Each structure stands twice: as structure tokens, then as C-alpha cells.
Amino acid sequence: MNNVLELNDISKNYHTKLGEVLAVKDINFKIKKGEIVSLVGPSGCGKSTLLSIIAGLDQDYYGSLNKAKYLKIAYMLQSDALLPWLTIYDNAILGLKIKKIYNAETKKYVDYLFDFYNLNEFRKSYPKNLSGGMKQRVALIRTLALKPDLLLLDEPFSALDQQSRLLISDDVYKIAKKEKKTVILVTHNIEEAVSFSDRVIVLSKRPSIIKNIININFANQESIYERRKDEHYHEYFDQIWKDLDINES
Amino acid sequence: MSPEQKKYLKKIKYNKIKVIIVQIILLSSFLILWEILVNKGIISSFIYSSPSRIIKTIIELIKNHNFFIHIYVTLKEVFISFILGISLGFIIALILYECKFLAKVIDPFLTMLNSLPKVALGPLIIIVCGANIKSVILMALLINLIVNIITFYNGFMGVDEYILKLFKSLGASKYQILTKLVIPSSYQTIIASFKLCISLTLIGVIMGEFLVSKEGIGYLIVYGKQVFNLNYVMTGIILLSIISYILYRLIIILENKLLKHL
Numbered sequence: 217m218n219n220v221l222e223l224n225d226i227s228k229n230y231h232t233k234l235g236e237v238l239a240v241k242d243i244n245f246k247i248k249k250g251e252i253v254s255l256v257g258p259s260g261c262g263k264s265t266l267l268s269i270i271a272g273l274d275q276d277y278y279g280s281l282n283k284a285k286y287l288k289i290a291y292m293l294q295s296d297a298l299l300p301w302l303t304i305y306d307n308a309i310l311g312l313k314i315k316k317i318y319n320a321e322t323k324k325y326v327d328y329l330f331d332f333y334n335l336n337e338f339r340k341s342y343p344k345n346l347s348g349g350m351k352q353r354v355a356l357i358r359t360l361a362l363k364p365d366l367l368l369l370d371e372p373f374s375a376l377d378q379q380s381r382l383l384i385s386d387d388v389y390k391i392a393k394k395e396k397k398t399v400i401l402v403t404h405n406i407e408e409a410v411s412f413s414d415r416v417i418v419l420s421k422r423p424s425i426i427k428n429i430i431n432i433n434f435a436n437q438e439s440i441y442e443r444r445k446d447e448h449y450h451e452y453f454d455q456i457w458k459d460l461d462i463n464e465s
Numbered sequence: 466m467s468p469e470q471k472k473y474l475k476k477i478k479y480n481k482i483k484v485i486i487v488q489i490i491l492l493s494s495f496l497i498l499w500e501i502l503v504n505k506g507i508i509s510s511f512i513y514s515s516p517s518r519i520i521k522t523i524i525e526l527i528k529n530h531n532f533f534i535h536i537y538v539t540l541k542e543v544f545i546s547f548i549l550g551i552s553l554g555f556i557i558a559l560i561l562y563e564c565k566f567l568a569k570v571i572d573p574f575l576t577m578l579n580s581l582p583k584v585a586l587g588p589l590i591i592i593v594c595g596a597n598i599k600s601v602i603l604m605a606l607l608i609n610l611i612v613n614i615i616t617f618y619n620g621f622m623g624v625d626e627y628i629l630k631l632f633k634s635l636g637a638s639k640y641q642i643l644t645k646l647v648i649p650s651s652y653q654t655i656i657a658s659f660k661l662c663i664s665l666t667l668i669g670v671i672m673g674e675f676l677v678s679k680e681g682i683g684y685l686i687v688y689g690k691q692v693f694n695l696n697y698v699m700t701g702i703i704l705l706s707i708i709s710y711i712l713y714r715l716i717i718i719l720e721n722k723l724l725k726h727l
């Protein structure tokens with residue numbers, strides 16, 4: 217199949233003592249290989265819930281989810297989730313160790329990534345000695361080391377300062393484009409969604425339904441900086457802002 | 466190194482020395498004042514003893530070959546109860562962490578046991594274990610174990626939820642989550658509970674020795690009271706203060722070694 221992922225009528229209920237909460241309702245979309253898709257919506261709208269369902273962490277939902285058989289999924293979270301008692305290098309290979317695939321070949325790839333992201337001199341350091349941006353880069357290496365086909369990004373840049381935020385999201389953008397990885401980014405930042413993705417799916421507040429799906433086409437796709445300079449950038453921004461329909465009340 | 470940096474380091478060192486000097490002055494003035502007040506007859510030497518009498522008592526105890534036995538017996542009891550308390554507490558807390566249902570079931574009982582004054586169990590302990598070291602250790606264990614279980618359990622429960630999600634998304638097994646995440650991330654709580662556990666163990670051991678014992682520092686204190694030689698009591702108290710300080714320092718050293726990177 218051409219699509220790596222298909223969501224058909226996905227709905228999800230949460231059960232609490234006070235009653236049932238419908239988080240997402242009848243969500244349908246398909247994602248092609250190598251596509252970068254952002255999920256945008258107000259906070260608490262169930263974006264992360266959808267990601268958990270796609271990742272297979274949450275099996276309790278209605279509807280059907282079709283994933284390509286070969287699909288290897290990796291998750292990147294809001295927090296860098298580095299283990300403070302492990303060195304930077306040991307943190308980077310954590311996923312490989314857990315999956316028991318740390319061998320000469322994967323080690324070589326990790327070495328290459330360390331080189332590529334200029335983190336070689338910090339291999340033996342501990343997370344507390346690194347800046348927020350560097351730590352998120354280590355988290356990126358840990359994710360990429362698994363050579364995933366599908367990257368699930370749950371607001372991974374939101375805890376960073378503006379500068380690191382742009383740098384790291386550009387890192388992820390470039391590697392995704394270069395290695396033709398499929399990416400789903402969850403964010404509440406419209407600028408990030410427009411500058412980062414090929415397609416933006418706008419969700420409503422709870423119970424979440426898809427309000428609009430916007431295809432983003434820029435002339436120069438080289439980096440997120442170039443994309444931000446595009447003349448249509450603000451039109452996309454305004455369109456999403458309107459779709460989000462966030463009013464003061 | 467720049468002169469400013471040198472000056473800064475010197476200042477830190479100077480401040481450290483200053484603290485130690487004031488501590489020594491405080492301690493020696495206390496001891497000297499104590500000695501003088503007793504010698505002048507302002508406070509009773511019979512009740513409060515005095516530093517010189519305590520030294521004489523220690524020399525006498527050493528001559529009678531009792532001094533090191535008392536210390537050895539108390540230390541042995543502390544050591545055994547401490548190790549037992551920590552390991553049992555750790556294992557029970559792990560079982561409760563893995564079995565949340567069980568944790569919920571026994572929660573009120575743990576709270577009840579925790580607030581029960583364990584010394585009330587003294588007579589029962591003596592009848593069950595007999596008048597020997599077992600009673601002392603059981604008393605100390607009763608006092609430190611519940612607190613250990615509760616602290617360890619809370620430590621395990623405090624695992625960062627993002628990291629837990631990461632482990633699950635990587636498909637980590639329960640065993641991997643436990644050994645690679647839950648236990649290592651509780652290092653800090655574990656070491657913190659060592660500090661609490663060592664003082665609770667000392668309390669338990671001395672309480673146990675008060676109840677049943679023929680040797681040990683607790684015995685020395687009880688014996689001193691019985692024969693109305695309060696020099697023994699004061700010597701016991703001073704020895705206990707020194708021992709608890711040394712044990713506490715040892716745990717701090719261990720802490721600094723283990724938690725270097727956190």
C-alpha cells in the first residue's frame with residue numbers, strides 16, 4: 217500500500233468517576249510514506265491521545281488503524297526523557313539496548329549521528345552538564361538510532377528556548393526529508409506546524425473532530441528557515457488560526 | 466588560574482575552616498563549662514557526671530575488657546538490623562509496586578503499624594524470641610522496616626512519566642522497566658532512606674537493649690541506672706552520640722560516591 221498509515225473512524229472515550237469523556241471522534245486520515253504531517257489543536261483536544269493510539273501504547277479505542285507491516289515507529293516526547301544516571305552515549309543507545317539490537321552496525325550509525333550533530337566531545341558527559349537544546353539533540357539521536365520509518369513527535373520542541381527550538385526542529389526536518397522518514401508532529405504552535413510540515417490537520421476542541429486539512433506548498437523546501445520566508449507563509453498561518461476558532465470565551 | 470579565581474577558592478576554604486573552628490570552640494567550651502560547674506558543686510556530679518569522670522569510666526571499662534564488647538555488640542545489632550531493614554523493605558516495596566492491588570489492600574494496615582509505638586510490642590517480642598540478640602534485632606526491625614517500605618514504595622512510584630512512556634514505546638519488558646528505570650531512578654530515595662533508617666535502627670537497637678540484653682551500650686545505660694552509677698549512663702550517651710555521628714557520616718560519604726552524577 218502506498219499509505220504507511222490509515223486511521224478509519226478512530227474514536228476514544230475516557231472513563232472517569234464523574235462520567236465518560238469523549239476525547240476524539242471519528243478521525244479519518246491517511247499518511248503517505250515520507251510525508252510530514254502536523255496535528256494542530258487547542259490544548260487538551262486529544263492530539264497526544266491520537267499519537268498514543270498510533271504508537272500502539274493505547275489499544276482501547278473504536279475504529280480501525282492500519283499500519284504498513286514493515287513500519288518501525290519511534291516516539292519523541294516533550295521532555296528529553298534522558299536518564300540522569302547514564303552518560304550521553306549510554307542514553308543515546310538506550311533504545312538499541314532495550315530492543316537488544318546494539319551491534320557493530322547500529323553502533324556505527326550512532327557514531328555517525330554523534331559526529332553529525334557535533335556531540336562527540338560530550339559522549340562521556342552526563343545530561344545535567346548539557347543545555348536543553350543539546351539534550352533534545354541526544355533524544356533525537358536516541359530516536360534516529362532505531363532507524364524508524366515513522367517518527368511520532370509529541371511537542372518535542374515546546375520546552376526549548378526559541379533559538380534551540382528552531383535549530384532542533386530544522387535538524388529533524390532535514391533528516392526526515394533526507395532519509396524519507398514519515399513524521400507526525402503534534403503541536404499547538406501554528407508557526408511550527410506551517411514551517412515544518414507538508415500537511416496540517418486542524419483538530420477542534422473536545423470531543424475532537426477534524427476541522428480542516430491543509431496542504432502546504434512552498435517553493436523552497438530546503439529548511440524551515442527558507443519555508444518561513446515564503447510569501448504564502450502568513451496565508452497558511454491565518455487559515456489555520458481561523459480554523460482553530462479560538463475566541464476569548 | 467586567574468587571581469580572582471584563586472581568591473574565590475581561598476574564600477571557600479577559609480569559610481570552611483571558620484565553621485570547623487567555631488564548632489571546636491563550641492564543643493570544648495561546653496565540655497569545660499560542664500567540668501567547672503560540676504567541680505564547683507553548682508550541678509550535681511552524681512547525676513550529671515563530668516567529662517573527666519566519663520574518661521575515667523571509659524578507661525575503667527577498657528581495663529575490665531568491657532568497653533569494646535559493648536560497642537561491638539551494639540554495632541553488630543545495628544548493622545544486622547540495618548541490612549535486614551533495607552533489604553526486606555526494598556523487596557516488599559518492589560512486590561507492592563508490581564502488585565498495586567496488594568498495595569491498596571495493605572495500605573491502611575501499614576499506616577496503622579507505622580503509627581503504633583513499637584515499644585508496646587516489647588513484652589510480646591521477649592516472649593516470642595527470648596531474652597537474646599534476636600529480640601533486639603526484631604525490635605529495631607519493627608521500627609525501621611515500615612518506614613523503609615513506605616519510602617521505597619514512594620520512590621518507585623515517583624518515576625518520571627515521560628521516561629516511563631518512552632520505555633513503553635520502545636517495547637521494554639516489565640523486567641527492563643524495573644532494572645533499567647524504576648530501581649536506578651530511586652537511587653536518591655534509597656540513599657535518603659539510609660539516613661532515616663540508620664537513626665531509626667539505633668533507636669530500635671537501644672530500645673531492644675533496654676528490654677533484654679547483657680551487653681551493649683543500651684545495657685551499659687540500664688546497668689548504670691540500676692547500680693546508681695550515672696557515670697555509666699553518661700558514658701553510654703556520649704558513646705551513642707559519637708557512633709550515630711560516625712554512621713551518619715559514612716552514609717554521606719556513600720551518598721556522594723553513588724549520586725555523583727545526579
